[in-house]
Amino acid sequence: MAEAMISGMVQSNQVTPSQIIVSNRSNTNRLNELKYKYGIQAKKREDLDFATIDLFILAMKPKDIDSVLESIRPHLYPHQTIISVLAGITTSHMESHLPDKQQVIRVMPNTSSMIGESATAIAPGTHAPKDRVYLTKALMESFGEAYIIDEDQMDIFTGIAGSGPAYFYNLMEHIEQAGIEAGLEGELARSIGAQTILGAAKMIQERSESPTELRENVTSPNGTTAAGLEELDHHGGGEAIAAAVKGATSRSKEMSKQMKPTLVATK
Numbered sequence: 001m002a003e004a005m006i007s008g009m010v011q012s013n014q015v016t017p018s019q020i021i022v023s024n025r026s027n028t029n030r031l032n033e034l035k036y037k038y039g040i041q042a043k044k045r046e047d048l049d050f051a052t053i054d055l056f057i058l059a060m061k062p063k064d065i066d067s068v069l070e071s072i073r074p075h076l077y078p079h080q081t082i083i084s085v086l087a088g089i090t091t092s093h094m095e096s097h098l099p100d101k102q103q104v105i106r107v108m109p110n111t112s113s114m115i116g117e118s119a120t121a122i123a124p125g126t127h128a129p130k131d132r133v134y135l136t137k138a139l140m141e142s143f144g145e146a147y148i149i150d151e152d153q154m155d156i157f158t159g160i161a162g163s164g165p166a167y168f169y170n171l172m173e174h175i176e177q178a179g180i181e182a183g184l185e186g187e188l189a190r191s192i193g194a195q196t197i198l199g200a201a202k203m204i205q206e207r208s209e210s211p212t213e214l215r216e217n218v219t220s221p222n223g224t225t226a227a228g229l230e231e232l233d234h235h236g237g238g239e240a241i242a243a244a245v246k247g248a249t250s251r252s253k254e255m256s257k258q259m260k261p262t263l264v265a266t267k
């Protein structure tokens, strides 16, 4: 996810690559790879000069959050903002591990950041000032659309947009397979499926009709679409996708509950 955001930021030309410093726990090869690929800075954790950093974007696995917050905590300055992309980790959880009043902002991008097409949510923590929230929004907009939401909407946002690309990739796997089974070359089947999804998404974005109206426009009485939709309905297509969103949303909720806030002495 970190690479997808870096790629989007750099391609946007709104962020100078040298303004981005990437770091990880210990994988120097990976740091060098990112450094040369994107022209950004790469530093080992112990070489980071915290005083020169305004925004920290955390993108490790949720299970690692507490150890990371504890390790950066002694080095932080009050003006610095901690932005987290971690699924299921609340701002209050992060705040409880950080110095009093540290600015925290939770975001949820998706992997389409890689090509500047993310749908990214932003939920400010208790102490994040408006200017930092808008700065974060501008940064997130460098790789797609960004929406400021209430934090209690973050689980459903994750269910729709954070995990969502995977549902459509899964759909594409099935479409491609169906094309191949009917005799199309794999690449052609993939291209046709992708262009069809892209066109449908753009119609929703660029036209005023609702998805229902657009679907009805495709569906001639007793035609091919009606036959396809009947099969989709018979096999629970719509319900399956709604269930996927609900499943990811409840996993996000579950992950937040598993993380217990810790009371720590404040500076």
Ligand SMILES: NC(=O)C1=CN([C@@H]2O[C@H](COP(=O)(O)OP(=O)(O)OC[C@H]3O[C@@H](n4cnc5c(N)ncnc54)[C@H](O)[C@@H]3O)[C@@H](O)[C@H]2O)C=CC1
Pocket: 001, 002, 023, 024, 025, 026, 027, 059, 060, 061, 062, 064, 068, 085, 086, 087, 108, 109, 110, 111, 162, 163
């Ligand atoms: N993959 C996705 O589509 C999305 C992922 N996320 C969130 O992004 C986070 C990362 O997910 P992935 O990129 O898929 O995982 P990943 O395993 O590919 O990347 C995690 C990175 O964190 C680094 N890391 C681990 N511990 C560290 C530490 N102590 N200090 C510095 N770096 C450390 C690892 O070296 C690795 O590069 C997760 O919290 C996930 O919830 C959020 C939105 C979408």
Ligand SMILES: O=C(O)[C@@H]1CCC=N1
Pocket: 087, 158, 162, 163
């Ligand atoms: O699967 C996950 O937990 C992460 C968060 C959203 C997308 N991928």
